[in-house]
Amino acid sequence: MTPAQPTPDSTSSPARPSTIQDVAREAGVSRAAVSKVIRNAYGVSDRMRTQVEAAIERLQYRPRVAARAMRGASFTLGFEIPQVGNDFLTMIVDGATEALATTPYQLIIAPLGRDQKGDVAINSLADRQVDGIVAISPRVDPAWLERIAERTPVVMIGRHDRSDRYDTITGDDRSGAEQVMSHLVGLGHRRITHLTIHPSRPEPPWAGQAGDEPHVVRTAVYRERMHALGLEPTVVHTLFDGSEARTATRALLDSPEPPTAIFAGNDTLAIGVLSAVAEAGLDARDVAVVGYDDVPIARHPLVSLTSVDQSGAAMGREAARLLLERLEGRTEAVRLEIATELRARRSSAELSRLPGP
Amino acid sequence: MTPAQPTPDSTSSPARPSTIQDVAREAGVSRAAVSKVIRNAYGVSDRMRTQVEAAIERLQYRPRVAARAMRGASFTLGFEIPQVGNDFLTMIVDGATEALATTPYQLIIAPLGRDQKGDVAINSLADRQVDGIVAISPRVDPAWLERIAERTPVVMIGRHDRSDRYDTITGDDRSGAEQVMSHLVGLGHRRITHLTIHPSRPEPPWAGQAGDEPHVVRTAVYRERMHALGLEPTVVHTLFDGSEARTATRALLDSPEPPTAIFAGNDTLAIGVLSAVAEAGLDARDVAVVGYDDVPIARHPLVSLTSVDQSGAAMGREAARLLLERLEGRTEAVRLEIATELRARRSSAELSRLPGP
DNA sequence: TGGAATCGCTGAAAGGATTCATCGGCGGAG
DNA sequence: CTCCGCCGATGAATCCTTTCAGCGATTCCA
Numbered sequence: 001m002t003p004a005q006p007t008p009d010s011t012s013s014p015a016r017p018s019t020i021q022d023v024a025r026e027a028g029v030s031r032a033a034v035s036k037v038i039r040n041a042y043g044v045s046d047r048m049r050t051q052v053e054a055a056i057e058r059l060q061y062r063p064r065v066a067a068r069a070m071r072g073a074s075f076t077l078g079f080e081i082p083q084v085g086n087d088f089l090t091m092i093v094d095g096a097t098e099a100l101a102t103t104p105y106q107l108i109i110a111p112l113g114r115d116q117k118g119d120v121a122i123n124s125l126a127d128r129q130v131d132g133i134v135a136i137s138p139r140v141d142p143a144w145l146e147r148i149a150e151r152t153p154v155v156m157i158g159r160h161d162r163s164d165r166y167d168t169i170t171g172d173d174r175s176g177a178e179q180v181m182s183h184l185v186g187l188g189h190r191r192i193t194h195l196t197i198h199p200s201r202p203e204p205p206w207a208g209q210a211g212d213e214p215h216v217v218r219t220a221v222y223r224e225r226m227h228a229l230g231l232e233p234t235v236v237h238t239l240f241d242g243s244e245a246r247t248a249t250r251a252l253l254d255s256p257e258p259p260t261a262i263f264a265g266n267d268t269l270a271i272g273v274l275s276a277v278a279e280a281g282l283d284a285r286d287v288a289v290v291g292y293d294d295v296p297i298a299r300h301p302l303v304s305l306t307s308v309d310q311s312g313a314a315m316g317r318e319a320a321r322l323l324l325e326r327l328e329g330r331t332e333a334v335r336l337e338i339a340t341e342l343r344a345r346r347s348s349a350e351l352s353r354l355p356g357p
Numbered sequence: 358m359t360p361a362q363p364t365p366d367s368t369s370s371p372a373r374p375s376t377i378q379d380v381a382r383e384a385g386v387s388r389a390a391v392s393k394v395i396r397n398a399y400g401v402s403d404r405m406r407t408q409v410e411a412a413i414e415r416l417q418y419r420p421r422v423a424a425r426a427m428r429g430a431s432f433t434l435g436f437e438i439p440q441v442g443n444d445f446l447t448m449i450v451d452g453a454t455e456a457l458a459t460t461p462y463q464l465i466i467a468p469l470g471r472d473q474k475g476d477v478a479i480n481s482l483a484d485r486q487v488d489g490i491v492a493i494s495p496r497v498d499p500a501w502l503e504r505i506a507e508r509t510p511v512v513m514i515g516r517h518d519r520s521d522r523y524d525t526i527t528g529d530d531r532s533g534a535e536q537v538m539s540h541l542v543g544l545g546h547r548r549i550t551h552l553t554i555h556p557s558r559p560e561p562p563w564a565g566q567a568g569d570e571p572h573v574v575r576t577a578v579y580r581e582r583m584h585a586l587g588l589e590p591t592v593v594h595t596l597f598d599g600s601e602a603r604t605a606t607r608a609l610l611d612s613p614e615p616p617t618a619i620f621a622g623n624d625t626l627a628i629g630v631l632s633a634v635a636e637a638g639l640d641a642r643d644v645a646v647v648g649y650d651d652v653p654i655a656r657h658p659l660v661s662l663t664s665v666d667q668s669g670a671a672m673g674r675e676a677a678r679l680l681l682e683r684l685e686g687r688t689e690a691v692r693l694e695i696a697t698e699l700r701a702r703r704s705s706a707e708l709s710r711l712p713g714p
Numbered sequence: 715t716g717g718a719a720t721c722g723c724t725g726a727a728a729g730g731a732t733t734c735a736t737c738g739g740c741g742g743a744g
Numbered sequence: 745c746t747c748c749g750c751c752g753a754t755g756a757a758t759c760c761t762t763t764c765a766g767c768g769a770t771t772c773c774a
Contacts, residue, residue, distance in 0.1 A: 030754045065485045067730035069423035070759040090442045101470040106481045109466040113458040124463045128422045278658035301635040387724045424760035427729045
């Protein structure tokens, strides 16, 4: 053994964590050899592998991600999510975490602060040289995102746009919204109000593609179906966090001709709607409520919210898979569309007090 | 100008992102000078600052975090959270995100995969050289955590242990549980069952300090209060995700002497309990239910779950603040305890069918 | 007015891993 | 027996930023 031991004083200064150099010395091989072993790269003999692995174990070596990222990969995939508390997004993250469990990749999430735009978080992930990015904010500039995607694989979840540079995963919002409308109309509803989040404001410069956003698609389908039935569509816009949904619903219920059904753009809003309905002493017999996303709480018997399942977990799994594919060399863009399924529950089941046709 | 321009071909290869070197050249100063400007460090003239900032703007320069982390800081704080979907943890993250909005620090979250232990995620954050770590998993080895904390500031949320190396933030679990028990007993309940998560299994090597875990403290208080009243405590253990809470509750309700009140160790469990209660066609008049954490859905009128507010957002804010303090040089450990407040709601409000005393 | 301290800025070294060109040894083909 | 090619392994170059010692010029104090 060489006298250059890893400084046996463990009391005063916090012992320097070992580096690839230390491992190489301990195993009696070169740094490059150790590097190949930890990356599972080609060209290492069994004997060397076991030697190096033993040295790694003895020295408790862990590669520094920052140093790896300087030349190679960071083995990190980044999720940009606009709202930490949103259960639908949570399902997506869960799915991806699951899919990555058996890979050397670690998932990190960059949450958005209130009033922060998605590009801040995406930039921040890019600065950290993650090997791939999953973006969910539908309102970042596609052109800008393509520039990011030139350097780092990107999967955009939710937005129906078409890009040659990044992959997209969407739910089938058109069919999902159709299912909702058929369901409500089938129950006999005519005064159906649609409640959704505010459109981008101020209008973004790429506004021509606003129809890409999932909520906008759902709203469009709502309008089409109402018109087709000769009914007047009523669309109410609120903030995305559900607080405004409650007050907006209260106003609707107090109006001279209150709706008999409310189609909310997502479950967060629908939960807010249900608050107002319950607080007004009403229930599904007075106002049917339908949401979108089928978050876990929707199936709780006290809530029992009719919703559209677009399988967030599958979206997350697929997003992870698409990124891994890109990292393995795929270059053509892929577009995935996830099928939707209506989960009819009590919030839209009973119709006793519906006005006659 | 030197002929070594930054390669004007912008069509074929994705233009190399500019580095601090490019900025230095563009501004006609040294790399070190640029570095000082972007770090807001001491010793730069106004003239130079404006020059450099203009160059940064022109070149769209963004510092590479990996390279910064090699010698300096990564300006990243890491959250290890055991369950992405847990609303209480979400509140903590939200609070921290808020607190960091005005700082140059970015928050990243390392989620745990199913069946993964907290130390995996904490290690992964340490490998990424985050400047500080917030850990929430109560079941990592304290000694191991102290070793991490030698190198990176750590705040442990939830666990009541005492460390000289890392800071801790806890709710006042003792007082919170007391409030719950006083509330239930005050309503006249005697057959009170406590439902909580499984204790660590197998028993961890540092089991002597198991009493540190918040759930264990709450359970201990429950037992004490029951004994003080001459009542037999009943404790049921389930998985942490609420699925088992439902089935366990069903079994309780089917037992010969069903409880008149259930004190759940947290709101996730309580929501599961409420499922079973509702599915059995019962409500608060039959079984009072109390949770812990006061997650947002608890106040929903359809749920209206009595719970203990321990201000998750404040915990997150404080965690961020403690880390920033450490980064500014504080070395003594800090322990913070957040006061609790009982939020009595309908799930424990009505007692009509309570058996007489 | 001389010397010291301060200020603004610079060049070079450092940090830990990967990548690339290269090299010695060995087996197989001619 | 010789030559070619492949395999396993290595040393050096590289990635981008911060840090540190140092340098000239200015200011301050005696």
